[in-house]
Amino acid sequence: MPEQNIITIEAGKRSGKPCIRGMRITVYDVLSCLAAGMSYEELLEDFPYLTKRDILACLSYAAEREQQTLILPG
Numbered sequence: 874m875p876e877q878n879i880i881t882i883e884a885g886k887r888s889g890k891p892c893i894r895g896m897r898i899t900v901y902d903v904l905s906c907l908a909a910g911m912s913y914e915e916l917l918e919d920f921p922y923l924t925k926r927d928i929l930a931c932l933s934y935a936a937e938r939e940q941q942t943l944i945l946p947g
Contacts, residue, residue, distance in 0.1 A: 878894075879893060879894055879926065879927055879930035880892070880893065880900060880930055880931070880934045881893070881894060881895045883895065887899055891934060893923065893927045893930070893931070894927065896922065898920060898923070900931045900934050900935065903916065903923070903927070903928060903931040904931055904932075904935055906919075907928075907932075913925060913928055916928060
């Protein structure tokens with residue numbers, strides 16, 4: 874799991890949302906940028922403290938969460 878030790882959750886930071894390496898940028902922030910059409914290169918340019926490994930950890934985290942999604946009968 875590439876997100877181990879990269880994705881952190883702290884109760885007092887960003888309302889407990891998953892963040893990257895204890896910083897204030899969330900997994901959601903990264904995924905939103907990618908969903909809006911930003912490339913890895915553009916994201917790394919706008920956020921120079923991020924690494925490609927951080928971005929991949931966000932994608933892996935989201936994929937893992939998606940796999941755990943429970944579908945309830947309607």
